[in-house]
Amino acid sequence: MKNDSNRTRKLGTAPAWLSGLALCVVAVAPTPVGAQLARKPSYYQQQNQPQPEGPAAQLVPRPAVPASMPALRSQGDFDTLARVYDAGTPMQLAHVLFAIDRQAKPARMHYIDTPRFQLHVRFLRDTRLTPNTIKREIDRNYLVPDRRFLFGTLSWQQNIGTFTYEFWEGDRLTVPLLREAEAQVKASFFAPVKFKTNSTLHERIAKEAGIDFVSQEALIREQPYLPMNLGTATGRVRIVNDAFGLNALLPDDIAVLREVPINLPPVAGVLTERPSTALSHVNLLAKGWGIPNAYVRDAATVLKAQAGQWVALKVAASGYQLRRLSPEEIAALPPRAVRAAATGALPGSGKAAKPDLRETRLLPLASLRARHSVQCGSKAANLGAVLAARIPSTTVPDGFCIPFAHYDRFMRSNGLAERIARMQQQPGFAGDPQVRQKALAQLRDEIVQWPVDAATAAAWRAAWQSQLGGGGVFVRSSSNSEDLPGFSGAGLYTTVPNVKTGDGLELAVKKVWASVFNPEAWEARSAAGFGAESVLMGVFVQTAIDSTNAGVMITRDPFDAGHPHVTYISAKRGIGIRVVEGKRVAEQVMYSSWSKAIQVLSRSAEETALQLDKDGGVKEVPVEVGRHVLTDELVVRLANVGAAVKRTFNAVDQDIEWATVGDKIVLLQARPYVERRR
Template sequence: MRPLPASRGLTRPSLIVLTALGLLTASIAPAAQAQTARKPSPYENQRPLRPDEREARQAENAKHAGPAFLGQITSQAEFQQLARVYNAGTPLEIPHVLFVIDRQRGDRIYYIDTPRYTLHENFARERRLLPGQDKDTLIAQYKDPNRRLLFGTLSWQRDLPGYTYEFWEGDRLTPELLALTGERLRATFYEPLRFKANSTMHEQTAQGAGVEYVTQEALLREQTFLPLNTGRAQGRMRIVASVEDTPDLAPTDIVVLDEVPVALPPVAGLVTQRPSTLLSHVNLLAKGWRIPNAYVRDAVAALREHDGQWVELTVTSNGYQVQRIAKPDVSATPVKTAALPLPKPDLSVKAIKPLTGMSTRDSRHCGVKAANLGALKSALPPLASVPDGFCIPFAQYAAFMAQLHVPERIAALEQRPDFASDATVRRAELAALRQDIVQAKPDPALAAAWHDSWQKQLQGRGVFVRSSSNSEDLPGFSGAGLYTTVPNVTQADALTQAVKTVWASVYNFEAYEARRAAGIGQDGVVMAVLVQQAAASDSSGVMITRDPFDASRRYVTYISAKRGLGIKVVEGKRQAEQIMYSSWSKAVQVLSRSAEDTQLVADAAGGVREVPIEGSRQVLNDALVARLATVGSQIKLRLGNADQDIEWAVQGDKILILQARPYVDGSR
């Protein structure tokens, strides 16, 4: 057949437009659907029409030319006559037609004039196929195996290419109903079709019916664009092979990378040409910085002509645009960053604090990370548990820095014009400062207390030594990935060194630059240290307690997962398994399976090592996904009902919670 027309991006040399692969839905705005391939319930945010509304709809329908439905589609022209198209005029454009099968009337099929009827329900009620106005009758058409009506959608998938048919992800299809649908479509549609499974449940149904199917993951794999954070920025575009080898990155740079880096100083915008998890540290920082951030396939080649040029980058839900601009005169209009106040630390608490017994109020001397975990330790069982640990409070850090005269040293550096103006100078001076901190000897009594708590409370087992500063996990500044974590510390001398390493990470270049860009005063930063028992996790990852693509979907949990320890998930250097779970539909939707062929495991001698992954790449089963989502809901409830970004691990049958911070959504 001749492919359906699809528009092309603008091709002027100074303008590049690329839009996402779109996957149709029946009843929502297309911005979220393009990224998640979800097909929400037609009754999800709808209500039945009132009599006056129905009369108005009928009057409006009378104005439409052509039939309200067809019993068969014999040509492309007939399909287009009935089709609705979201995002017309872009490559996201995908025509789709709603259909209804009436099992009470000899399995009669109706291909609906889709622009005329917003929902299957509206057509069915108008045609008196759906008696009554009650919601239960409607819901039965999605849940009851003996239902009268089947509600589906037929679409043209440009990137297959070909037609697919699908159902809402929560539809409790049986193999018999799916087989019936395929039979009726084949008998009444002019081209071959493939079933598109919108949940793992649908995949299992298709297997039971012996029906070949296309997965959401397969379609999303062809996606050439993903908006990780929408927005607009002006800056100098730089194609960078490695952030680590590019010490002169500036806040005015728009960076194009081969993959998501482990760490990144503040920049004006970010484009990567390999997909990664939405919850990598760098992506979370981009949200906090409110900078445009996108995955674009073959971005280096597509944007090569703009390398070194001043451009405006715009990232929207449907695509991105790069346009040349004149270099802004920044000296004429200096940018003033509004200062971000930090929580004032309480330095009166000097003793080590066990996690058990801590509450959120303890953030005053141990930071939000440690305090949240302490509060959750008693609140989550039996759903989940928090590995035991203890906090070395702010006061011990402050005393050590005072002993080394670090505040005076930083104040002197900030008075130097070269330090203030040259990022290369700042990087070198901060590296020297970190080295001095790590090499200095702490108070022997303090070090002995750390070792004593490690031996008595944690039985000298391997621990993760982590940051818990007053400049991370804040509602407007996550600080994700800015400070150092030392994994699987197993020796006493290594514990002392790890604590100093975490203290020194206050002056990691990326952390200093991020605070500087946010207007955070460097003299207000203090660091507590969380020493927490290591978990030999089978799988681990991160979850958000709402749909990150659509803030209105509060009943959705987004989960990223990989096998082994979770360091690779938050680094985001390879694509994780990505799952969406709806507490409404109970459907599990797979956006991607893990792209990893190795995993990290704890080394008996300390630290971590990489080992090959054997067997299936699938990380989570449906039951575990549902359990994780339930735990996420409880954490959100316990932490003020604000959406959370949660690090988790699974050990055997146990769910472990390693961190919970406010989810910062910097979209604009």
């Protein structure tokens, strides 16, 4: 079970169906698995999926095939025993299970009739090789050195044009076991074959054994397609080459992005030419809106003929499908206003948390609990709850909350409501994104210039000096329209880093307040049904830390909700501002508390990192290229901390911002992980 249900899978080279596009760009064969891990589908998961009906359900009888072969001496032998997942798609994977019986003298290789025996254990029992072996004895063959069997899979990796053999990521391989497997496979197979590693343990063992290998990370880098958020959408294809095109996007557009932007206005679907991480702002927005999102190599070139056309898009685990709509289908589409209301609208999310404006005190972090979200916003309140949980081996930088009441009083005294009303009455504001952007920028500039009441500003400075020692601080947003159960709001508002003066603190607070009117925030809230008048901004002033590493993690597999035992971790060196930008792929790993395996999706290749500047703000510094950000020990510690944070919030999966300083894990934020599919 283990070896089959956790097998990694591989994409193909740029196939013929990517050229000469007409009505149907790609045919898909959906599977319920996380393709970001290049994971082979679990046989057990496939059994639980709806089965095809009609002619597709009629199986073609197979000729008589032996239960196993001691060797595969030709391509024909391989094809005879192979099972093929996702045939004809970029995820196609032909593979044959094998079992090496180490008890036989000499050791005996069994290449298994894989369509007939989908699991190693079925082969053992059905062929009477081990007819009465209990599960505990079978499991020993993955976990101990003196096992009887080595269970593996041999696959054709079409994207790199070679065969590979591999083991379940949780297999506790040793150097002698791997050397034995290497000798047996190469002596019994007709073509060159490489070992494929599925965990950091496997990589270490291969290096110690002196065996050449191909890593899962290397295979993922070659994939021409990565589904980030599965789903379907109808819209008009818009190829976006620059910021001007980004600003012109409409809610019924399917955006084809040449670059991964930091933010994105609400759209119907997203295809990008550059891969990004599961926690890039663009992907978090896509998940929150419930829209399809995928990386497609050379997307703008591949989809050039579709530009401006109305299409139906489907992003599936094994491929994507883009079909032009007929004139009749286009005529039947609802009006744009109806489509815009549907795009990204989340059930129950269009209601910001009702604020309590009676609280005017500056509340220190140590006093905050979840109930204070009505005064300070969920971001600050959640961090207070994390501090109170006293999670071992973690720290939370001290800070204080400037409550909603300060924002409300400031905006009322400066006539914000009337200013918004005039802005919305401008010609073109409702229908033209570029008109909105210009008007919102003007409003933000005005807000930053408006004066703060002298007594209020003095109170901020006093708290900064007395509680935080007048040192550098991050001034962060904590509105009543983010970190909600149905609406993340990730990346919508402004953080001002490493503020070091009293005047700078006052300006930074106003910048965070003004970010309520960031264009991406305005568009996202509009799509989710938030009225501008219902949004208030709290501010969290937090001690700045000069982190060694920083990142984000999700307390489950973001690519497959069926893997709650998995923690996804994304990291970069230095301060974590860039982790969620998506412009460069961060280091990404997955840790399974079940298999205890660490799987690498990508390693960071950056040459610079951000650190605190002694004069305020941040600076870019060179770093050693090629050094791993995440050690295995740190990955396990982070996963355990993530599980503790999740328990703090009643077992709701969390999106957690973290950093490291020395041997301490620093917790900077915890918000509900929001995902919605349409």
